[in-house]
Amino acid sequence: MVHQPMIAPSILSADFARLADEAAAVTGADWLHVDVMDAHFVPNLTIGLPVVKALRGATDIPLDCHLMIEDPDRWATGYAEAGAHNVTVHVEAAKDPVRLAKDLRAAGARAGLSLKPGTPLEPHLDVLKHYDTLLVMSVEPGFGGQRFMAEVLDKVRTARRLVDTGHLRLVVEIDGGINADTIGQAAEAGVDCFVAGSAIYDAADPGAALERLRERAARAR
Numbered sequence: 401m402v403h404q405p406m407i408a409p410s411i412l413s414a415d416f417a418r419l420a421d422e423a424a425a426v427t428g429a430d431w432l433h434v435d436v437m438d439a440h441f442v443p444n445l446t447i448g449l450p451v452v453k454a455l456r457g458a459t460d461i462p463l464d465c466h467l468m469i470e471d472p473d474r475w476a477t478g479y480a481e482a483g484a485h486n487v488t489v490h491v492e493a494a495k496d497p498v499r500l501a502k503d504l505r506a507a508g509a510r511a512g513l514s515l516k517p518g519t520p521l522e523p524h525l526d527v528l529k530h531y532d533t534l535l536v537m538s539v540e541p542g543f544g545g546q547r548f549m550a551e552v553l554d555k556v557r558t559a560r561r562l563v564d565t566g567h568l569r570l571v572v573e574i575d576g577g578i579n580a581d582t583i584g585q586a587a588e589a590g591v592d593c594f595v596a597g598s599a600i601y602d603a604a605d606p607g608a609a610l611e612r613l614r615e616r617a618a619r620a621r
């Protein structure tokens with residue numbers, strides 16, 4: 401397990417007209433989570449490569465790009481080349497996830513694999529050996545501000561066990577509905593990195609909200 405809980409504010413809940421300021425408001429963040437949506441893989445359209453490139457120049461926080469797009473095999477390495485620290489693709493969309501992980505690493509990024517809430521972990525364990533991050537979705541991907549789905553925590557517990565016993569080498573990340581009420585159970589299940597959008601950016605002081613989440617997670621471990 402990583403030493404202290406990692407927190408990744410999701411800029412999906414930030415003010416898109418002031419992204420540099422919104423990044424500056426969370427300087428304590430371990431990663432800045434960037435939701436790329438294409439209106440095909442998910443029913444929402446957000447931001448893409450030009451915005452990631454601009455953000456890269458506007459903050460030192462490592463960018464954690466979560467691609468909710470069709471055909472990540474074609475587009476994902478572009479995000480690594482743009483300077484993303486971690487690029488996560490969906491197992492439901494990737495055609496050749498092993499090749500994709502190798503390409504992402506060769507382009508200088510960590511490779512992340514995400515599972516929608518209804519996608520089981522077990523069939524993908526061999527593929528996960530090639531990845532650095534597992535992103536467990538705890539809402540249906542597409543929108544911020546949804547209710548946390550505690551039923552996905554079984555996948556987190558399984559992944560934690562496999563990491564702790566040396567079968568996988570992964571950062572276990574969770575995304576969706578993480579707030580002061582839900583972060584404790586996710587931490588207890590074994591999450592390393594917590595994505596939080598509305599719980600951070602809807603707060604009057606996003607930096608303080610982030611640190612409160614980190615404290616709650618640390619206490620629950």
Ligand SMILES: O=C(CO)[C@@H](O)[C@H](O)COP(=O)(O)O
Pocket residue numbers: 410412413433435466539540541542543544545546575576577578595596597598599
């Ligand atoms: O990927 C997504 C949604 O698809 C997330 O990253 C959301 O941005 C998380 O928002 P909250 O549930 O924390 O408000």
